[in-house]
Amino acid sequence: MNAMIYERYGGPEVLHPREVETPVPGDDEILIRIHAATVTSGDCRLRSMNVPPGFRLMSRAMFGLTKPRRQILGTELAGVVESAGANVRRYCAGDRVFAFPDSTMGTYAEYKAMPEDGPVAHIPGDIPFETAAALSFGGTTALHFLRKAKLREGETVLVNGASGGVGSAAIQIARHMGAEVTAVCSAANAELVRSLGAAHVIDYATEDFTAGARRYDVIVDTAGTAPFARSKHALAENGRLCLVLAGMPQLLAAPLQSMSGGRKVIAGVATGTAEDLEYLADLAEAGSFTPFIDRRFPFDGIPDAHRHVETGRKRGNVVITMHPDD
Numbered sequence: 001m002n003a004m005i006y007e008r009y010g011g012p013e014v015l016h017p018r019e020v021e022t023p024v025p026g027d028d029e030i031l032i033r034i035h036a037a038t039v040t041s042g043d044c045r046l047r048s049m050n051v052p053p054g055f056r057l058m059s060r061a062m063f064g065l066t067k068p069r070r071q072i073l074g075t076e077l078a079g080v081v082e083s084a085g086a087n088v089r090r091y092c093a094g095d096r097v098f099a100f101p102d103s104t105m106g107t108y109a110e111y112k113a114m115p116e117d118g119p120v121a122h123i124p125g126d127i128p129f130e131t132a133a134a135l136s137f138g139g140t141t142a143l144h145f146l147r148k149a150k151l152r153e154g155e156t157v158l159v160n161g162a163s164g165g166v167g168s169a170a171i172q173i174a175r176h177m178g179a180e181v182t183a184v185c186s187a188a189n190a191e192l193v194r195s196l197g198a199a200h201v202i203d204y205a206t207e208d209f210t211a212g213a214r215r216y217d218v219i220v221d222t223a224g225t226a227p228f229a230r231s232k233h234a235l236a237e238n239g240r241l242c243l244v245l246a247g248m249p250q251l252l253a254a255p256l257q258s259m260s261g262g263r264k265v266i267a268g269v270a271t272g273t274a275e276d277l278e279y280l281a282d283l284a285e286a287g288s289f290t291p292f293i294d295r296r297f298p299f300d301g302i303p304d305a306h307r308h309v310e311t312g313r314k315r316g317n318v319v320i321t322m323h324p325d326d
């Protein structure tokens with residue numbers, strides 16, 4: 001099969017197409033023919049090894065010390081089950097599915113094998129492959145942090161970095177959970193975040209949300225510009241700060257910071273399970289969560305997609321369309 005591989009860490013130019021062996025599904029696995037994948041901020045980090053402070057050694061130990069251990073990047077996919085192993089019961093050939101291999105990666109390719117009981121779910125209704133492919137990365141991350149924050153109906157949430165992949169999902173999921181959402185983004189993205197459900201919008205270039213009188217029950221920082229020292233002024237009593245982007249020093253400080261003043265700091269790596277994917281699929285079917293697609297690239301355009309994502313200014317999600325005719 002055709003795959004976009006990388007054999008060394010570096011800029012987008014390290015990505016190049018290569019014929020590789022098509023995976024053979026085991027007895028408990030399905031083989032998925034990929035119709036759409038995404039390029040996420042996470043993909044760019046793993047390609048370049050530009051990771052948050054304090055994570056470099058750990059990341060290289062996990063993904064390859066001097067060169068990538070797994071050569072095919074890509075954490076999300078949507079496609080059609082091509083074949084199913086002998087023990088598989090939930091899926092059969094022809095089923096439309098989406099999956100989130102996450103850090104095991106491998107979606108910049110024509111096919112991907114996934115365990116039946118792994119992070120895979122049916123695509124509900126007639127949701128397009130491109131939309132389904134973009135449900136997981138932002139969706140599971142937002143879900144993970146909002147659940148850790150124990151967000152309750154009627155609470156107020158501020159999302160910093162609201163127009164990105166995680167932020168645009170966090171707005172919609174927090175809204176679904178019954179919260180009132182304030183979005184912090186550049187002026188150019190104000191209309192977008194309002195359309196996703198933000199009741200209030202703050203342009204970070206002209207207004208500092210921590211300097212105002214408003215207090216928030218939950219603050220979700222995806223941009224890395226709202227650490228505890230800054231955000232504590234805007235946190236309500238018993239407020240929770242979710243540091244989606246946090247370096248090791250912030251991660252280590254979080255338990256200590258949580259011990260003062262009734263506030264809580266939540267940091268760490270988000271996880272996504274099959275149940276989470278089903279939850280997100282239900283939200284998508286109900287129209288409560290629709291991943292916003294910024295740009296689409298063909299398979300050969302994956303290096304250009306990386307260049308775009310790496311600007312740090314993408315809006316929502318960037319999708320790779322494997323079969324433009326589908």
Ligand SMILES: NC(=O)c1ccc[n+]([C@@H]2O[C@H](COP(=O)([O-])OP(=O)(O)OC[C@H]3O[C@@H](n4cnc5c(N)ncnc54)[C@H](OP(=O)(O)O)[C@@H]3O)[C@@H](O)[C@H]2O)c1
Nearest residue numbers: 041141161163164165166185186223244245268269270313
């Ligand atoms: N902890 C975890 O498990 C986990 C999981 C997923 C992602 N992450 C991390 O979370 C971060 C965000 O991921 P993403 O995929 O959402 O990134 P993204 O799609 O690239 O979005 C980044 C957003 O940040 C906004 N931004 C830039 N400067 C800003 C500022 N000064 N104030 C407020 N917003 C600003 C940009 O919006 P404007 O153009 O409007 O400025 C952009 O939309 C990444 O660093 C990623 O590595 C962590």
